Amino acid sequence: MSVDNTLTLNNGIKIPKVQLGTWLMNNDEVKRAVQQAVKIGYRGFDTAKDYGNELGVGKGIWNSDIERSELFLTTKIPTNVKDYKNTKRAIDEALTTFGLDYIDLLLIHSPQPWIEVNRVSDRHFEGNLENWQAMEEALKAGKVRAIGVSNFLKEDVDNILKNGEIIPAVNQIEVNVGHTPWDLMKYCQSQRMLIEAYSPLAHGRLLTNSKIKEFAKKYRVSPAQLMLKYDLQLGCVVLPKSDDIDEMKQNLELDFTINSRDMDQLKRLEL
Numbered sequence: 688m689s690v691d692n693t694l695t696l697n698n699g700i701k702i703p704k705v706q707l708g709t710w711l712m713n714n715d716e717v718k719r720a721v722q723q724a725v726k727i728g729y730r731g732f733d734t735a736k737d738y739g740n741e742l743g744v745g746k747g748i749w750n751s752d753i754e755r756s757e758l759f760l761t762t763k764i765p766t767n768v769k770d771y772k773n774t775k776r777a778i779d780e781a782l783t784t785f786g787l788d789y790i791d792l793l794l795i796h797s798p799q800p801w802i803e804v805n806r807v808s809d810r811h812f813e814g815n816l817e818n819w820q821a822m823e824e825a826l827k828a829g830k831v832r833a834i835g836v837s838n839f840l841k842e843d844v845d846n847i848l849k850n851g852e853i854i855p856a857v858n859q860i861e862v863n864v865g866h867t868p869w870d871l872m873k874y875c876q877s878q879r880m881l882i883e884a885y886s887p888l889a890h891g892r893l894l895t896n897s898k899i900k901e902f903a904k905k906y907r908v909s910p911a912q913l914m915l916k917y918d919l920q921l922g923c924v925v926l927p928k929s930d931d932i933d934e935m936k937q938n939l940e941l942d943f944t945i946n947s948r949d950m951d952q953l954k955r956l957e958l
Contacts, residue, residue, distance in 0.1 A: 694924060696856040697879040700833050702792070703759050704919060705939060706731030708885060708928030714743030720930040721747025725758070727936050733859075733885075733926045735763035735796055736781060745785035755787065763796035763837060764822070769814025774821035778830060793822055793831040794859060798843040812846045819851045826853065835859065837883075841874055848878060857924070859883035864893065864917050865958030876922065884923040888914050893958060902953065906943050916941050917953055 693701040707724045709717045709732065717740040721732055725747070734744045741762060748758055762785075764777050781790060795818045798810050822834040835857035836847065847855055858875045860868060862884035872882050893899050894910045903913040911927070915938060918925045927938045945953070 694881060694922075696833050696881060697854055698833055698856060700791070700856070702833075702857075702881070702924060703729075703731035704924055705729070705915070705941070706733050706759070706761070706924065706926050707935070708926035709734045709740055709744060710738055710885075710928055712738075712740055712743070712928075712930060714740050714746075716740075716930055717743035718747040718750070720935075722750055723930075723932050724935055725751040725753050727932070728939055729935070730757060731759040731761070731924075733761045733883075735794075736765045736777065737763070737796060737801070741781060741784045745787065749786060759791045760785070760787070761792040761794065762790055763794040764818055766797045767800040767802070769800070769811050769818065771817040771821050774818045775824070778821065778825045782830060789829060790831045792833045792835060792856065793825065794835045794837045794857070795819070795822070795839070797838045798836075798840070810840075810843055810846075812843075815843065815846060816850050819847055819853075823851065823853050833857075835880070835883075837885075841871060844875060844878070844880070854878060855880050857881045857883050859885055859926075861886045862918055862921065862923055863887050863889040864899065864914050864953050865889065865956050867921070867954065872921070882921070882923045883926060884918040884921075885926050887918045887923075887925045887927055889958075896958060898956060898958070902945075902949060905949070906945065908943060909937060912937060912941055912943075913945070916943065916945055917950070920945055920950060 692704050707729050825831045826834050833856040835855040837859035839858050899910045903910045915925050929935050
């Protein structure tokens with residue numbers, strides 16, 4: 688499968704189906720990874736302020752031989768920012784850091800600051816709406832081309848849908864074999880929101896799983912390729928992370944189809 692294959696967001700913008708995830712890469716590593724990825728066909732890159740590597744991603748894009756308009760860049764508002772003023776500042780700071788005129792996709796990284804996740808029940812509905820107001824304004828001003836959310840549950844999505852002006856383009860959540868949040872995915876898709884699957888390889892923990900290896904052998908692909916194709920056939924954008932050139936190439940070679948019977952089995956796997 689070519690990375691040139693795209694899906695269409697609810698505002699008509701095309702988004703690459705396979706993008707390079709950059710979590711846990713430092714600025715030097717990510718600069719090299721982005722440059723390598725562009726050379727072998729990647730056109731989409733996912734980062735975040737909280738990853739601490741926006742500068743490196745920007746340098747990787749600047750030092751590639753591809754026109755900016757052919758590349759798709761996603762970044763995210765810092766999780767500890769939950770007010771209008773600082774959201775506006777964060778957007779402008781991101782543009783400066785990247786050295787770019789616009790961001791293709793801007794997300795609220797999480798409904799809660801990381802320090803509160805799984806420990807505090809406050810979903811920060813008002814703060815997320817302040818994020819969203821500033822992001823809607825950035826979209827109208829041409830600073831970003833699409834806006835969305837990440838790690839949002841149904842109640843968080845509903846808060847934006849009921850009180851915002853623009854429907855989020857995506858919800859970026861963890862989706863992989865053995866961890867497929869069906870109800871949330873179906874709900875978002877019913878609202879014309881695309882699902883972006885982060886950790887599509889389950890943080891690498893399933894690459895040696897005997898059941899996954901058995902399915903992969905049947906299709907003469909690697910376990911990673913099988914898992915990526917699973918998410919793609921669910922209609923997701925996938926964000927595999929790697930700085931290894933051979934792995935990056937392999938993650939683009941997805942020109943096969945998992946048959947419906949095997950997809951049903953994969954959907955039911957408990958791993």
